[in-house]
Amino acid sequence: MSEWLVVLVRSIISFFTLLIFAKILGKQQISQLAFFDYVLGITIGSIAATLTTDLSSRAWPHWVGLFTWAILGYLMEYITMKWRYAGKYIDGEPAIVIMNGKIMEDALKKMKYRVSDIMALLRNKSVFDLKEVDFAIIEPNGQLSVLKKGQYQSLTAKDMNISKTSSGISTELIYDGILIEQNLRQLNKDKNWIISQLKMQGITDISEVFLATLNPAGSLYIDKYEDHIKKITDIGDYKGPY
Incomplete structure (x- = not known):
């Protein structure tokens, strides 16, 4: 051949x-x-x-x-x-490099990032002024996630002359059916509180929850293993031979 x-x-x-x-x-x-x-x-x-x-x-x-x-x-x-x-x-963890508008120098050194690197990543997010940034997080894949201060967000409260407080970053309380008690304590909550919140959603056991997060503003997000979604949106163009 x-x-x-x-x-x-x-x-x-x-x-x-x-x-x-x-x-x-x-x-x-x-x-x-x-x-x-x-x-x-x-x-x-x-x-x-x-x-x-x-x-x-x-x-x-x-x-x-x-x-x-x-x-x-x-x-x-x-x-x-x-x-x-x-x-x-293996994959690494997200790292906060800007918190409450302040640059976390120790976090930058640990991740071997320079301030100029962060500035470049911010510009990729259409952020050209550090004063606009409330939180910035380096994700495990190297991407930068940015939470702008309330007055600089789209359709800003500043444009409408309304003061707006930051909602902060959500913290995981339950992940994969496991309660993260350390995060609960950081938010001044306890196990009884989260159980009562779950009961209000018709959930009787923590093991039913895939993910639960809470932000400093008090907004609780809960995602169950069984979501009972009757019609799931398919964004694919081709159904395939499945």
């Missing part, structure tokens, strides 16, 4: 193999590209490229490496999804 035909066959096999692996590993590989996901994607792509063009070696060792990296990537995604602390260690 001529070399060009071997390359053609290997290319087709590698292409569809990567397509299958991308479906298995999920959209997180492209939607929230953390450093680990970035390295994983490059490595799998590099192995697939070598499998395609390296005709001086047998194909099966490349196949073993490709399957091994893909399986390890899948297992890591499963572990980080099921075990909260593993996810925090």
Whole structure:
């Protein structure tokens, strides 16, 4: 078999193999590209490229490496999804770099960010004046989330000559059916309070709740495992053969 035909066959096999692996590993590989996901994607792509063009070696060792990296990537995604602390260690945690309009220098040093880096990220969010920022958070994927001060938000209260207080940042109280008592204490709440709030929503047990958050303004958000949504909006163009 001529070399060009071997390359053609290997290319087709590698292409569809990567397509299958991308479906298995999920959209997180492209939607929230953390450093680990970035390295994983490059490595799998590099192995697939070598499998395609390296005709001086047998194909099966490349196949073993490709399957091994893909399986390890899948297992890591499963572990980080099921075990909260593993996810925090591998994917990292959000870090507040601006709080109440003040730059957190220690947080910047810890994350090896410069003020100029933050300023550039703010400009990408159409923020050109630090005085407009109430909170800024570096997400695990390196993106910057910004909460503007009340008077600078869209359709601002400042334009209407109305004073507006900041709602603050929501804090997780329940995650994956587990009560985070430390966060409750930080908000001067206790377990009895959250249980009473759940009962008002018709929820009898904390294990029924996937996520519950509370912001300093007192706004409580609750999401149950069973949401009983009768009609789910599908934003995809193609239903697919499912």
